[in-house]
Amino acid sequence: MHRPPTEDELVGRARAGDDDAYAQLVREHQEVAFRTAFLITASTAEAEDAAQDAFVKAHAALGRFRRGKPLRPWLLTIVANEARNRRASAGRRRQLLRRAATEHGRGGRDAEPSAPEAAVLTAERHAALVAALEMLSTPDRHVIACRHLLDLSERETAIVLDCRPGTVKSRLSRALARLRAAVGEEVVPGE
Numbered sequence: 298m299h300r301p302p303t304e305d306e307l308v309g310r311a312r313a314g315d316d317d318a319y320a321q322l323v324r325e326h327q328e329v330a331f332r333t334a335f336l337i338t339a340s341t342a343e344a345e346d347a348a349q350d351a352f353v354k355a356h357a358a359l360g361r362f363r364r365g366k367p368l369r370p371w372l373l374t375i376v377a378n379e380a381r382n383r384r385a386s387a388g389r390r391r392q393l394l395r396r397a398a399t400e401h402g403r404g405g406r407d408a409e410p411s412a413p414e415a416a417v418l419t420a421e422r423h424a425a426l427v428a429a430l431e432m433l434s435t436p437d438r439h440v441i442a443c444r445h446l447l448d449l450s451e452r453e454t455a456i457v458l459d460c461r462p463g464t465v466k467s468r469l470s471r472a473l474a475r476l477r478a479a480v481g482e483e484v485v486p487g488e
Contacts, residue, residue, distance in 0.1 A: 328374065331348045332446075351379040
C-alpha cells in the first residue's frame with residue numbers, strides 16, 4: 298500500500314523543483330492562510346491576494362526554510378506579514394471581526410434550529426458578542442480571533458501576532474475578561 302508523503306518529504310521535493318509537491322502543500326494550508334490573512338485585512342479580496350502572494354514568496358524562500366520544522370507557523374508568518382503590508386497600504390481595519398465572527402458563528406450553514414425561540418436567542422447572543430468584540434482594542438480582537446475563530450495554537454498565534462507565547466496567554470486572558478465584562482460569561486468562548 299502506498300503511503301502519502303509527509304510534509305517534510307513534500308517540502309524536500311518542492312525545494313528540488315517539484316511543482317506538484319508544492320501545490321499539495323498549498324492545498325493543505327490554503328484555508329488557514331486565507332483565514333489568517335482575512336483576520337488581518339478584513340477584506341475577502343485582500344485576504345485572497347495576500348495569501349496568494351505569500352505562497353509565491355514562500356515558494357521562493359523554501360531554501361531558507363529549516364527542514365524538520367513544521368511548515369505552518371513559518372508559512373503563517375509570511376502570510377501575516379503580507380496581509381499587514383496590504384492592510385497598511387490600503388488603510389483597512391474596520392470589519393475585521395464582524396465577518397470572521399459571522400462566519401464562525403454560523404457553524405453549520407444549513408443547520409436548522411430546533412425551535413424558533415432558540416434561533417432568536419442564538420442570534421441575539423451572537424449579535425451581542427460581535428458588538429462587544431468590535432468595542433475591544435485591536436490587539437484584544439486579534440488575539441481572540443487567532444485563538445477562537447482561527448483555532449490557532451498559542452505558538453501559532455504568537456508567530457502571527459509577532460509576540461511570545463506567554464504574551465499570547467496573558468493578552469488572551471485579559472481580552473476574554475474584558476469581553477466577559479461586556480456581554481456575560483455564557484456568550485464568551487472559554488480559554
